[in-house]
Amino acid sequence: MxxxxxxxxxxxxxxxxxxxxxxxxxxxxxxxxxxxxxxxxxxxxxxxxxxxxSQIDEYVYHEALVHPALLSHPCPKSVFIGGGGEGSTAREVLRHATVERCLMVDIDEDVVKFCRENLPENAAAWTDPRFELVIADAKATLENSPTNFDVIIMDLDDPLEGGPCYQLYSVEFYQTVKRKLNPGGIFITQSGQAGITRHHLVWSPVYSTLKQVFPAVKAYTQAVYSFLDEWGWNIASTDESISPLLLSPEEVDKRIAARIKGEMKFLDGESYTGLYCLSKKHRQTLAAETAVLSIEKGTFAVMHSQGLCVAEAGSAEVS
Amino acid sequence: MxxxxxxxxxxxxxxxxxxxxxxxxxxxxxxxxxxxxxxxxxxxxxxxxxxxxSQIDEYVYHEALVHPALLSHPCPKSVFIGGGGEGSTAREVLRHATVERCLMVDIDEDVVKFCRENLPENAAAWTDPRFELVIADAKATLENSPTNFDVIIMDLDDPLEGGPCYQLYSVEFYQTVKRKLNPGGIFITQSGQAGITRHHLVWSPVYSTLKQVFPAVKAYTQAVYSFLDEWGWNIASTDESISPLLLSPEEVDKRIAARIKGEMKFLDGESYTGLYCLSKKHRQTLAAETAVLSIEKGTFAVMHSQGLCVAEAGSAEVS
Amino acid sequence: MxxxxxxxxxxxxxxxxxxxxxxxxxxxxxxxxxxxxxxxxxxxxxxxxxxxxSQIDEYVYHEALVHPALLSHPCPKSVFIGGGGEGSTAREVLRHATVERCLMVDIDEDVVKFCRENLPENAAAWTDPRFELVIADAKATLENSPTNFDVIIMDLDDPLEGGPCYQLYSVEFYQTVKRKLNPGGIFITQSGQAGITRHHLVWSPVYSTLKQVFPAVKAYTQAVYSFLDEWGWNIASTDESISPLLLSPEEVDKRIAARIKGEMKFLDGESYTGLYCLSKKHRQTLAAETAVLSIEKGTFAVMHSQGLCVAEAGSAEVS
Amino acid sequence: MxxxxxxxxxxxxxxxxxxxxxxxxxxxxxxxxxxxxxxxxxxxxxxxxxxxxSQIDEYVYHEALVHPALLSHPCPKSVFIGGGGEGSTAREVLRHATVERCLMVDIDEDVVKFCRENLPENAAAWTDPRFELVIADAKATLENSPTNFDVIIMDLDDPLEGGPCYQLYSVEFYQTVKRKLNPGGIFITQSGQAGITRHHLVWSPVYSTLKQVFPAVKAYTQAVYSFLDEWGWNIASTDESISPLLLSPEEVDKRIAARIKGEMKFLDGESYTGLYCLSKKHRQTLAAETAVLSIEKGTFAVMHSQGLCVAEAGSAEVS
CATH class of the missing domain: 2.30.140.10 (Spermidine synthase, tetramerisation domain)
Structure with missing residues (x-):
């Protein structure tokens, strides 16, 4: 080479x-x-x-992002995607037969354009009649949306300082999300690296922030080879009696068979169960986490080239 | 840097x-x-x-290697370690109160010597009265052992062609292992990279080879950050009615509390359960795997700098 | 980056x-x-x-390759270039007002094509009426040429084993070259790395080989930044009374002014003199060099990824 | 590797x-x-x-630094070295039979200590009775020296901002140097990278600065393989009628034979001449250079990780 x-x-x-x-x-x-x-x-x-x-294993990331959320909901019809410009998240959402509308809002027209031209595996999604694309700020678009959604998915970059989306990892935004979800609505957000040594940087602060807003929250992880670490997500339900966050493996397999077109490559009842089995160390971190990411209070997770920090108003403490 | x-x-x-x-x-x-x-x-x-x-996360690898094996056994008293020269595997074994004898056989005196001098976290293991070290070939030593063992652990290098240990990943060696286990004995072996793209190179061939010898075999994986991928192991029981390979999370937590000195960092009932939850893709590979690693037939997994191959007698097929 | x-x-x-x-x-x-x-x-x-x-300093290499040869000749009219597919060597040759014909023979059509499309600084050369391009083996083309030349320039890759041009660094080829030069003809060839530690690999063997064929030979060097070392050339004259290999700085400046269109960037009388000032170490190597590169005897300089060697018939000695 | x-x-x-x-x-x-x-x-x-x-070619750098200066002087008895902690510069100075005293002033005790322990080729220098070592600031030591010197050599790091020695590349320091030289005294300083693309960063500013102070100054260069570029020096004479800066090759060989013990590896009359043959491009840069490095005016050459700049008082212009 x-x-x-x-x-x-x-x-x-x-x-x-x-x-x-x-x-x-x-x-x-x-x-x-x-x-x-x-x-x-x-x-x-x-x-x-x-x-x-990346082509070799993007299905692991996207199946782990999309399906736990949609499967938790009894009948997801309307889905909002923030980010996701590459198209793979929409592709997975549109495999659900119950979905009638999938609105994707990405701020970066170039990402969308160049992925559409160069990633043929998502071609079908872009022309699906249920799919709607808006190039805009996801936060403003969601706030001003005249309708609510059954599932809201945040498929964003990491909260890079000065990047386009760190405000989408905040208690204020999560309050908007909750308001824009229908009863029993499900929220899922990617939450950065989540391996044994780095899960405290974004993943656990997002978890504790969501706990301020939602009655039920679960954090989960999955190894993604091309990310060279475990990756993390946080999922929340507005009402666990309608949309429980943890399904039995049998129920997962049943819902997949009933609702999803085509074969999954990564996810089924057993691997779904594995997503939610956290290590002792991960669970200790979640239990001890107190950070609340807030735009108002100026506390948010930012990623620098020199590592990540949770910045308190007026003072930055590099982790 | x-x-x-x-x-x-x-x-x-x-x-x-x-x-x-x-x-x-x-x-x-x-x-x-x-x-x-x-x-x-x-x-x-x-x-x-x-x-x-490596220091930052060796506990993940070593807790995942040692404890599932010893916890599956009702009362492990005698343990054989092949390889493990670094000392961490012995350290974890010796935390089990039931263990009366831990025999470690490593072929490379230098690895043992230099690790002993430079890895202070394992200091206690080397001087534990229950611990015995032999510098020799693990295969010959096990074959000639006058006594049998409750648990046999293979903590080896990958089966590098020309390396010191590829013969320890073979159906012939596994027959020896079975003969040298007491009733209800447990065998565990590290089995190389096991992420979504590379688990077919060593992990699944070792699984299918063990299936030729043992009535009960399970393959499992765990992300190890410093290996930059998921890692793989295979565990086998001579008799599942004595030593079942899959315990409930509650039973795991109970046995840990009863038998293991000190706090675990990675393993408990929930993370144990996660070890055994394989992805759909991993399970499909295991189900389809037909390789039998054999010294006699000249079929063994070897790792080259250019990838890995399963060599059939007289013909090498690079994976 | x-x-x-x-x-x-x-x-x-x-x-x-x-x-x-x-x-x-x-x-x-x-x-x-x-x-x-x-x-x-x-x-x-x-x-x-x-x-x-490379753009930043190709003029150093090409001025050092072309002009010492053409300036040594009293009136160079016909020039043969072996290799040179990039076009820069022809560009420098065509700056000489005396030149009536410049024949370039490169074996690799793709190099020529892609350089022509992507290196605009050589555009004028390709369409100069005095310029002739042949895609063919330089050795065969020179042997079969009906006419002789005043100057022959070898602007080749290094003699890579299995590469397209190691035979062009041989006593047999140099005999052909001599036969195809007009009286007072000048031969110049690039001769690989020539810094204090690597000049014995190609540069000095080419020197001693040329000494077998030509009455006057000089080896010279020049630092080329983008090659991250000094580079080497060997120049030979069929008759030093017509074409002396070493001119005074004043004579160089006079000939440049009289013959060459446009401004030089690197070469003038003083830097020309510097080309020929070799270190004590370089001169000791030249004096001691006995290698004769020969196709017949199977002795030729080859460059491997593992270094370079001068292979004797039936035995390779890696330098 | x-x-x-x-x-x-x-x-x-x-x-x-x-x-x-x-x-x-x-x-x-x-x-x-x-x-x-x-x-x-x-x-x-x-x-x-x-x-x-580095071992492989330090002799090129050190012979090119030391001998042109000492050979220009008719009979150098006392030599001051600023920097040079490694010991090789002193080693070369002490090979001159005329030298009676060699005072080396390096600010960094650790460099001296660790080089002395680990670079056996300089062992003889450290114990030569003519050699004197002072760990101190070279500038202050020179200013306060009760005696003058025949030759002053600056073998320093590049003028790194915040580094220990950028003040030693300034018009003020050069005035001190001139005052501390005996009649016919010679000053030589290393002057950083000097290849075709980077010689304007330190080498030519040092040249034009020295021209403010000394009646005769010459800049020269030499490829040093382990530096992966040509290196640069500037030499100055207080009185060219006593100590001419440019000797004929024959005179150089004569003085080497008469004065220097042992064999040189790099330098002799011919390579000495090569040092002073600059390319057209280098000479154009020297001719156009107007920078004056000055502590008072706050103009000095500094090297950043992002390149080098000549900082004017209150404004930095990155080259």
Whole structure:
């Protein structure tokens, strides 16, 4: 290999991926956007130099993001996606036969455009009659939406300081989300790295923030090879009697069979159960977490090249 | 960072670790041995340039290796460790109050010596009166052992071609193992990378090979951050009515409380359950796997710098 | 920088160049060909992963290759270029007002095609009426040429084993060259790395080989930044009374003023003099060199990824 | 190679050296100091992550630094070295039979200590009765010196902002130097990278600054392989009628034979002449250079990780 794509996973930890081809490389209004073919991962989207999703295992991330949320709901008809510009999240949502409307709101027109041109596996989603695309700020669009949703999915970048979406990881935004969910509505958000050494940076602060707003919240994780770590999500229900967050493996398999078109590759009843089995260490961190991410209070999780920090108003403490 | 330790995880995928200090670096009779301080992982043992274990999360690997085996057994008194030169596996075994004898057989005197000098967290194990160390070939030592064991643990390098231990991943060796286990005996072996893209290289062939010998076998996985992937193990029981391979989370927590000294960091009932929840993809691979690793037939899993292959007698097929 | 181009300069010595853009990347019949924009060097041609020439300082290499040869000749009218597919060598030759015909013979159509499309600084050369391009083997074309030449220039890849041009560094080829030169004819060939530690690999063997054939030979060197070392050439004259190899700085400046169109950037009388001032170490190597590169005797300089060797018939000695 | 030492040569240009052994690695009061064995260069001293000198070719740098200065002087008896902690500069000075006293003033005790322990090739210098070592600031020591010197040599780090020695590249310091030289005294200073693309950063500003103070100044360069570029020096004479800066090659060879003990490896009359033959481009830069490095005016050359700049009072312009 002569050409390499390099990512700094954390200070002092670099990954280098053999670079076979650059399909697109540019600077959008918000971020740098690369779509490349990597030797170990196939076609890959990188935003600001960080892998967002790659051909070899994007299904793990997207099945783990979308289906636990939609399966928890008794009959999800309307779905809001914040971010998700690559199209894979919409693709998974639209596999659910119950879904009548899927509104995706991404702020970065370039990401959408270049992914649409270069990621053929999502082609069907873009032209599905139930699918609606808006290029705008997800927060403002959701606040002003005349209708509510059964499921709201946040498929965002990490909360990079100065990036386009750290405000979408805040107690204020989660209050908006809750208001915009129908009874029994489900909220799911990607929540950053969640391995044994880094899950306290974004994943557990998002968890404790959601606990301020929702009666039921669960944090879960799954190893994603092309992210070179476990990844994290947080899921919340407005009413667990309608939409319970933890289903039995048998119930998951039954709902998949009844509702989802085509074969899953990663998720079924057993792997769903695995998502929710956290290590002792992870559960200790969640139990001890007190951070509340807030725009008003100026406390939010930000990711620097030198690591992540939870900034308190007027004082930043680097983790 | 000016100094880096570089590992090729697979062709076209490199990791580079900031190198703070070299504590030992040399060539033993069998392999190169490095003990270093790495920026992201702390003190780390590397053999032939591959990370074996690092301070930051070795407990994940070693708790996942040792405790499921010992907890499955109703009362493990005698334990055989093949490999494990670093000392951490013995350390975890010796935390079990039931254990009366722990025999560790490692072929590489240098690994043992340099780890003993440089990894203070295992100091207590080396001087425990129940612990016995033999520098020898684990296969021959086990074959000639006058006594049998309740639990046999293989904590080996990957089956590198020309390396010291690929014969310890074979149907012939597993027959020896079975013969040397007491009734209800448990066998556990590390089984290489086990993420969504690489679990077919060693993990599933070891599984199907063990199925030729043992009435009950289970394959399981766990993300290990410093390995930058999920890792894999295979566990087998000579008699599931005495030593069942899958315990309920409650039973695990009960046995931990009753038998193990000190606090676990990673393992408890819930994370134990997570170990055994495999993805749909992993289970499909296990179900379809037909390889039988055999010294006689010349079929064994070998790892090259260019990937891994399962070699059939007279013909090598690179995976 | 996220994207890098990596070159192995010698075993244990890597350079990495920030990769801004890939303009062309492909495999020709003979070699891999990359034309890229590099952060430190600008637009750059790489063949088989090795930098051939880059925008930032290609003029140093090409002025040092072409002008000493043409300036030594009293009135160069016909010039043969072997290799030179990039076009820069022809560009420099065609700046000489005396030149009536410049025949370039390159074996690799793709190198020529892609350089012509992507290196605008050589545009004028390709359409100069005095310029003639043949895609063919330089050796066969020269042997069969009905006419002789005043100057023959070899602007080739290094003599890579299995590469397209190691036979063009041989006593047999140099005999052909001599036969095809007019009286007072000048031969110049690039001769690989020539820094204080690597000049014995190709540069001095080419020197001693040329000494077998030509009455006057001089070896010279010049630092080329984008090659990260000094580079080497060997120049030979069929008759020093017509074409002396060493001119005074004043004579060089006079001939440049009289013959060459446009401004030079690197070469003039003083820097010309510097080319020929070799270090004591370099001169000792030349004096002691006995290698004769020969196709018949099977002794030729070959460059491996593991270094270079001068292979004797039936025995290879790695330097 | 698993272990690498990485140096950033300029933004977007990295070199990586196979790291065989770390002999010393630490933080002195002033800088980080590494003494390592590198695969391509042998034993090597690095300060603040930048190669200072390596076994394979340190003689090129040190012969080019020391001998042109001492050979220009008719009979150098007393020599002052600023910096030079490694000991090689003193070693070369002490080879001159005329030298009666060599005073070396280095600010960093650790560099001196660790080099003395780890670089056996300089052992003789440290115990030569003519040699005197002072750990102190070279500027203050020179200012307060009760005696003058025949030759003053500055063998310093590059003028890193915040580093220990950027004030030693200034018009004020050069006035002190001139005052402390005996009639016909010679001053020589290392002057940083001097290849075709980077010689304007330190080398030419130092040249034009020296021109403010000394009647005769010459800038020269030499490729140094382990620096991966040409290196630069500036030499000045207080009186060219006593100490001419440019000797004929014959005169150089004569003085070497008469005065220097042992064999030179790099320098003799011819290579000396080559040092002074600058390219057209280098000479154009020198001719156009107007910078005057001054402590009072706050104009000095500083090297950042992001390149170098000549800072004017109150305004920094990055080159």
């Amino acid at each position: 002569s050409k390499w794509y390099e990512e700094e996973l954390e200070p002092g930890l670099r990954a280098q991926y053999g670079l076979k081809k650059i399909l697109h490389s540019g600077q959008s209004k918000f971020q740098t956007v690369d779509i490349v073919d990597l030797e170990p991962f196939g076609r890959t989207l990188l935003v600001d130099g960080l892998i967002q999703s | 000016s100094k880096w330790y570089e590992e090729e995880l697979e062709p076209g995928l490199r990791a580079q670790y900031g190198l703070k200090k070299i504590l030992h670096s040399g060539q033993s009779k069998f392999q190169t041995v490095d003990i270093v301080d790495l920026e992201p992982f702390g003190r780390t043992l590397l053999v032939d340039g591959l990370i074996q274990s | 996220s994207k890098w181009y990596e070159e192995e300069l010698e075993p244990g010595l890597r350079a990495q160049y920030g990769l801004k853009k890939i303009l062309h990347s492909g495999q020709s019949k003979f070699q891999t060909v990359d034309i890229v924009d590099l952060e430190p060097f600008g637009r750059t041609l790489l063949v088989d992963g090795l930098i051939q020439s | 698993s272990k690498w030492y990485e140096e950033e040569l300029e933004p977007g240009l990295r070199a990586q050296y196979g790291l065989k052994k770390i002999l010393h690695s630490g933080q002195s009061k002033f800088q980080t100091v590494d003494i390592v064995d590198l695969e391509p260069f042998g034993r090597t001293l690095l300060v603040d992550g930048l190669i200072q000198s």
